[in-house]
Amino acid sequence: MKIRGRARLLPADVNTDIHCSSKYLPGKDNAYVAQHAFEQVAPGFASRLKPGDIIVAGRNIGINSSREQTVHIMRMMGAAAIICPAFGRQFFRNAINNGLPAIECDISGIAEGEEVEIDFSAGSVVAAACGVIRHVPPLPREIQAILAADGLIAFLQNHPNWELA
Amino acid sequence: MRSNVQRGKNRKFGGRVGSTIAEKILGAHSGGGTVTAGQVVVARVDFAMVHDARAANALKVIGRVGAKSLPFVTKTALVLDHYSPPPNAEAANTHSAMRAFAGEHGAVLYDVGDGICHQVLPEGGHLTCGDLVVGTDTHSTTYGAFNAFGTGVEGTDVSAVMMTGKLWFRVPESIRVELRGGLQPGVWAKDVTLHMLGRLGAEGANYRVIEYCGSAVKAMDIDDRMTLSNHAAELGAKAAILEADEKTFAWLKAHGARAPVPTAADADARYVERIELDAARLPPQVARRHQIDDVAGVAEVKGQKIDVALIGTCTNGRLDDIRQAAAILKGRRIAKGVRMIVTPASRRVYLDAAREGLIEALTMAGASVAAAGCGTCVSLTGHLITGDGEVVISSANRNFKGRLGNPDSEIWIGSAATVASSALTGYITDPRTVQGGEWRPKS
Numbered sequence: 001m002k003i004r005g006r007a008r009l010l011p012a013d014v015n016t017d018i019h020c021s022s023k024y025l026p027g028k029d030n031a032y033v034a035q036h037a038f039e040q041v042a043p044g045f046a047s048r049l050k051p052g053d054i055i056v057a058g059r060n061i062g063i064n065s066s067r068e069q070t071v072h073i074m075r076m077m078g079a080a081a082i083i084c085p086a087f088g089r090q091f092f093r094n095a096i097n098n099g100l101p102a103i104e105c106d107i108s109g110i111a112e113g114e115e116v117e118i119d120f121s122a123g124s125v126v127a128a129a130c131g132v133i134r135h136v137p138p139l140p141r142e143i144q145a146i147l148a149a150d151g152l153i154a155f156l157q158n159h160p161n162w163e164l165a
Numbered sequence: 166m167r168s169n170v171q172r173g174k175n176r177k178f179g180g181r182v183g184s185t186i187a188e189k190i191l192g193a194h195s196g197g198g199t200v201t202a203g204q205v206v207v208a209r210v211d212f213a214m215v216h217d218a219r220a221a222n223a224l225k226v227i228g229r230v231g232a233k234s235l236p237f238v239t240k241t242a243l244v245l246d247h248y249s250p251p252p253n254a255e256a257a258n259t260h261s262a263m264r265a266f267a268g269e270h271g272a273v274l275y276d277v278g279d280g281i282c283h284q285v286l287p288e289g290g291h292l293t294c295g296d297l298v299v300g301t302d303t304h305s306t307t308y309g310a311f312n313a314f315g316t317g318v319e320g321t322d323v324s325a326v327m328m329t330g331k332l333w334f335r336v337p338e339s340i341r342v343e344l345r346g347g348l349q350p351g352v353w354a355k356d357v358t359l360h361m362l363g364r365l366g367a368e369g370a371n372y373r374v375i376e377y378c379g380s381a382v383k384a385m386d387i388d389d390r391m392t393l394s395n396h397a398a399e400l401g402a403k404a405a406i407l408e409a410d411e412k413t414f415a416w417l418k419a420h421g422a423r424a425p426v427p428t429a430a431d432a433d434a435r436y437v438e439r440i441e442l443d444a445a446r447l448p449p450q451v452a453r454r455h456q457i458d459d460v461a462g463v464a465e466v467k468g469q470k471i472d473v474a475l476i477g478t479c480t481n482g483r484l485d486d487i488r489q490a491a492a493i494l495k496g497r498r499i500a501k502g503v504r505m506i507v508t509p510a511s512r513r514v515y516l517d518a519a520r521e522g523l524i525e526a527l528t529m530a531g532a533s534v535a536a537a538g539c540g541t542c543v544s545l546t547g548h549l550i551t552g553d554g555e556v557v558i559s560s561a562n563r564n565f566k567g568r569l570g571n572p573d574s575e576i577w578i579g580s581a582a583t584v585a586s587s588a589l590t591g592y593i594t595d596p597r598t599v600q601g602g603e604w605r606p607k608s
Contacts, residue, residue, distance in 0.1 A: 026255070060368060060371070063368055063371070063401070064303065065302070065303045065317070066319075067222075067319070068222055068319040068320055068321060069222070086371065086372075088368075088371070089317075089371060089372050089401070089403055090303070090317060090318070090319060092335075093318060093319065093322060094319055094321070096333075097319070097321040097322065097325075098321065140204070140205035142205045142206075142207060142333050143205060143333070146333070151321070152321050152322075152325050152333075153226060153229070153230060153321060153324060153325065153328075156325055156328055156329055157230070160234070160328070160329060161329070162207045162329065162331055
């Protein structure tokens, strides 16, 4: 599987509960949060991110008690994948469980708006215009199977005993 | 460190390497084979928990799946603790939905006032040594005090557990922390964790499991051990697991838990880091305003005035915490102008404290006691909003700006003994300098 899209950058240590959830915006729905997502840490992010783009985040995206809603919103905005050198633990689970490919990878050198290609079978992240070629370990087959089914619940509805191909 | 390199080489040539507690528990729950850090496993979960701050999301996921396919729902507890009692109709409606769901499907229910999830799960006998337990809360690490792998997850995860009894996990690396010697009177597990936060930084153990061991851990009562495992969440730990001993077995038996499967690390287990602490040299610690890893000795912040003193939460709202406070405040009055609120971690803790006369002693001293629940931790219940410029000393676990509903106030974090000593004087105070501050449980 390959994903190709433009890089949309976020800084390090972003608390997604604060910057992309309605935890502090009671009553506001996902569409509202999506319009304002990450505005304080990356002004203009919501309008820059187009369907098919790849979020390139600094380390610790989604630290602390990251809400699942954040990944729902990222998918609603059209993010095709997210790359980060070290994910907050719960954010990583949420991404996989909701069908958003999450790749642990050094992001240095990847510039805003440049094209990035992730090749899951070759285990590579390439941003040719930036001269970035990184090798990443292939995703474990359990995670690949969940992503292929578009999320954990959909996977379990077809594989109630977690059987892998 | 050299031995780790050696082990790596051995492994390359086919030699066996020992396992950490985390590797053993995850291995035993995923087919019984040896698993190593970095691997992804599908593991059988012994018990799951959903609390009211995350239930709406979980019930939405479950609603989409359909009700008939939840064979493991009876091994799931729904806990109404974050909004206990509910401050608005939205929270009350979530509670109604949780009660209805538990009634319809047979999930275990803990209602308003029963207590905080991390207290009622062990008290209810729902977990034992060697278990794998998940909860929709970062402080689900608490179960490590009972030699269980406890970790925080989200709504989709617990839904998967209710459907299949299993969940995927990335096997984590571990850090071994040995507390040598014994803690001084007036120094508690809280102070150990604050010291670790100052040393490693918040998230300093992200993704990792902390194994706490050593004579100072063995000397701790279960209440303090629960603080040690619980508060590791602030270090970013995925779990914080202690080895089991006679105290663990006795406590679990008294609370009706299943037969324990005690799980210890191998002597040649591989750790990413080993830390040794001389427990006797550790003075009481405090986290300064807004940042949990901005840590100092309590003596260093002498003279810092306070307005509010809070004892409670899943970190430090247990019987030994309330005993510490009562040992300091019995027969005395808190400082003029200071408000002190105590929220016991559970209904049982509340009852035990009442039977021991601690509630009376604290009330006579000028403290107010509120319903068991998460009330003193975060301003969700709305009964604890701070005023502009006010300074809070709290036994809670987090002190983000605005956590008590007002970004113009500040929260400092310390042990229950430090909070009570500070309530007594009106200034952040080292418990070793006040009468009763040296109290320790009889073991």
